Amino acid sequence: MEQTFIMIKPDGVQRGLVGEIISRFEKKGFTLAGLKFITVDRPFAEKHYEDLSAKPFFNGLVEYIISGPVVAMVWQGKNVVTTGRKIIGATNPAESAPGTIRGDFAIEIGRNVIHGSDAVESARKEIALWFPDGPVSWRSSLNPWIYE
Ligand code: UDP
Numbered sequence: 001m002e003q004t005f006i007m008i009k010p011d012g013v014q015r016g017l018v019g020e021i022i023s024r025f026e027k028k029g030f031t032l033a034g035l036k037f038i039t040v041d042r043p044f045a046e047k048h049y050e051d052l053s054a055k056p057f058f059n060g061l062v063e064y065i066i067s068g069p070v071v072a073m074v075w076q077g078k079n080v081v082t083t084g085r086k087i088i089g090a091t092n093p094a095e096s097a098p099g100t101i102r103g104d105f106a107i108e109i110g111r112n113v114i115h116g117s118d119a120v121e122s123a124r125k126e127i128a129l130w131f132p133d134g135p136v137s138w139r140s141s142l143n144p145w146i147y148e
């Protein structure tokens with residue numbers, strides 16, 4: 001089953017959105033396969049966002065991610081990478097549809113509450129970085145009620 005890496009950023013944690021965000025993924029029918037609450041250091045944040053290192057917002061982005069604890073998660077399910085991005089909404093909350101996490105809970109691009117992998121391959125890399133021991137392997141007994 002497909003997996004994606006989802007991170008509630010420090011603003012999402014500070015604003016008390018952890019339960020709400022986990023609930024949205026859970027209620028959709030996706031299953032949790034990894035969860036940890038951690039503060040990451042600068043080299044780790046730079047590694048996570050290494051593809052964006054040439055961008056003008058890179059330093060600010062790294063400062064933002066290391067500014068407080070984050071909730072790092074692996075979610076699992078059919079098409080979870082693409083659907084997870086839809087649940088999250090557009091990068092810039094000004095363009096995120098209402099009903100999406102960023103559309104409902106954020107205003108500015110540099111405080112957009114949540115990260116989600118953008119492709120199956122980047123999900124694989126991000127999960128390996130954040131969960132070096134691998135996600136938890138289990139099967140939800142609800143699966144027959146979610147998948148036909
Ligand atoms: N970001 C920013 N300014 C920009 C573009 C992106 O501060 O002009 C931040 C924003 O927090 C975004 C993160 O950098 O979520 C990673 O950018 P990416 O393009 O990968 O967007 P995402 O995949 O998070 O939607």
Ligand code: MG
Pocket residue numbers: 116118
């Ligand atoms: Mg991205």
